[in-house]
Amino acid sequence: MNGPHLQFDPERHTLTEAERRHLAECRSCQLLFGSAEPLGGASRPNAAVVNTILKDLKPVKPLPSVPRLALIFGTVLIAVLAIFTYLTGAKGFFMLSPMAQMLMFSIIGVGATVFSFSVAQQMIPGSLRRVPLLPVAIALCVAFAAVVGLLFWDVTSWAPPQMIHSCLWIGLGAAVVTAAIGSLIVRRGAWTDWFSSIVSIGALSGVSALLVLTVHCPILKASHIFLWHGGSIVIVMLAAWIVARRYR
């Protein structure tokens, strides 16, 4: 082989003499270089498209940065919490021990931060994601289950439910309100991955439901928390996944 393999540079349109010699001998580069040949056809914008764009040309204000958008979603969570606490009370918060408060709100805080950033990033095409969402979501679920299981385990309370508890409706209500406000905000952005966007909004709504229920609900039993608090999150996530599946 003559010299190192070719490096493709879209800005450069000519080959050096050394590269030409290499290309004449290297089958791998011949294959790759073949893909970079001009492919024919027009490489100019269509007149009708340009005219349409020019007719619709108005100044636009760039969206806020991802951290600012995430902060807006965080504010939405706090607003939903304030509304539901006003309506349903905050007995649960005062029933929790300082240790339980720290652990529960740490998990909720991490979830709120991760999913707020995720929804904000979905609004801006080409945003850089440094944290993979699915492993974080799974880790949060495991952490939540572990904390509830360790702190609120009570074998005597594992009886079949007689009726749907109000916590489910409160959780679903908080999630729906969060999803509705969140959807209004994300309309300013441009989704390029609908599946991830809808699932992220679903996850953020689930965190909102958990936050409201943790502050509201004074029943500190693992069975109750798993069934009704966890149930509302599962229903929200399932609904988001069913809607998002259409766009996969």
Place this chain on the structure above:
Amino acid sequence: MDEHIDSEAIGPNNVDVSTLEALMLHYQAADAAATERLLGALCPLLIRFFASMPDTRPVADDLAQDTLLRIHRARQTYRPGEPLLPWVYAIARHTRIDHFRRNRSRRAKEEPVDAADLQKFAAPPQESSNLREFDALLSNLPESQREVLTMLKVLGMTVEEVARATSSTPGAVKQKAHRAYETLRSVLERPSQGQSTAKERA
């Protein structure tokens, strides 16, 4: 879509990236001349993007024009100081996915026809043999790896740019590229045995 703007009127196509980003800011401020120059500069990049993948090559021009309209509708989402090309390619990738989705739903409603009958009327392929071999080579890879490899090696994007354009993380892009290289290496080293092995892995 057959009437085209004269390229001389919109300036040279091979504008450097910082110029493109400056033009984008003028576009956001509704500067008509900058908008025309930017559209003229982005169009060949978009056609190249769609033409680099065999499944969108026949409709590369139409998809590029569609992407320009989408870019216009999403222009407020470009943030000054951020790299422009990953933003453009993320929108282009979404156009491509939408194209597949539309095709899939259309095919579900169509009656299948005998391919042999159609072959009689088909025009001879115009692609170079190199391009066909390249497509055959890449057909050994799953779609996600093929996309990453094309962006890295044909479009000349960096790992971070590909991560931005594909809504992924740099780590995931590196992993996909590594797997693609491994598969291609085995295919190129053992052309006869490699293809079936690679398909099994995929």
